[in-house]
Amino acid sequence: MGKFIIEGGRTLTGKISVSGSKNAALPILAACILCRDKCTVKNCPRIKDVENAALLLQKIGAEIKWKGNALTVDSSNINNYNLTDGPADKYRGSIIFLGALLGTFGKAKISAPGGCRIGRRPIDFHIDALSMMNTAFSTTHGIISASAKNLSGEEIVLKFPSVGATENIMIASVLAKGETVIQNAAREPEIVDLQDFLNSMGAKITGAGTSKIISKGVASLHGTEYKIIPDRIEAGTFLIAAAATKGEVFLKNARYDHTRQLCRILEKCGAVIIHDKSGIYINAKKIRLSPHVISTGAYPAFPTDLQPQMMSLLTTAPGLSIIIETVFESRFLHAEELKKLGADITLDENRFTIKGVPYLKAGNVRASDLRCGAALIIAALSAKGMSVVEGSEFVERGYQNIERKLRLAGAAIRLTD
């Protein structure tokens, strides 16, 4: 188990480069196999979840080659739809291989997905939708077996705009017979990125970014080169870290249109935010935190993946802040750890009440999931003195070189085994 050692109380100043989006990379990498050709995915983050996705691609028979941050997946000789002995159970995004394998082989065998312990995270929407598209499923001892003789398009109405289910249906629909319509589709930027990637391989998908996505099945696809979008959650994490340390940071590559909800809150507190095509500049030197009421939700609402980091920031906002978590029923483990650093937080079902304290104190805390780890790093950066954040392996699942990036911006942080 690795840990971050952080000497807090320093102001973040300088430039931080935002990496490619984890949640865009994972479905795009799985979808590469559909073309049985070479795909180069540029701006791909070099993080643990992506390494696991690459291992799964190799199990399928694809050849993988990294050049800097570009990952080339050659799936010309793929020959295996059984992913039961790979790392599928290590991360949630592995479920997307279900649609990709079905679209490619008409069959799939995969371990149930793992990932952060933030709720039950069932996959019933995925299974129901793919069943409607002519797939038969059986599940035994955590292994999902699926078979589709003739994958065919359908009109699917999602009960909730699930990101993963929308992606799985999109990927499965590309080579399916006829037209697939997804109603109440997720509208996240990563869905738009997946559509753009699939279309660059020859798919015919429209509507991503709205609640209705239409995919007209095609007979075959071809290889492509594609650059994925910057990670809006990583960008948001650094924006919050800059605010928490009253810093001044330029986030190279960050997109304002993807982080608007957060930027507006920070601007209301007095942070100056300027953005253009090259990134987002934040000057939080004169920030005066005020209490907020924030409810997480499907895009474009406030992202659940920034909820822990935002909570970390609001622990020192004078007055009472409320955060309501509506996406995952048990994304709350970070609150207990923040309390160890002096935060005053109470939880009633899915509603956190945060009573602002003047400052957080340094201490030893433990990350239990990816964004919890990010929230604790932010807290430790702002608390004067030496803190230890254990559980770096959770953070490394989703952040590329976070300690190096923060160090370049003046933070005193190091990673030890």
Ligand code: UD1
């Ligand atoms: C994706 C993101 C994750 C983000 C989440 C919400 C990836 C790899 N992960 O996760 O970082 O926090 O979107 O923005 O892209 N649900 C069901 N049945 C299903 C599927 C989902 O009940 O079959 C529920 C979930 O338990 C959850 C809600 O729907 O309460 C939203 O989940 P979903 O949007 O599917 O999240 P993921 O795709 O798992």
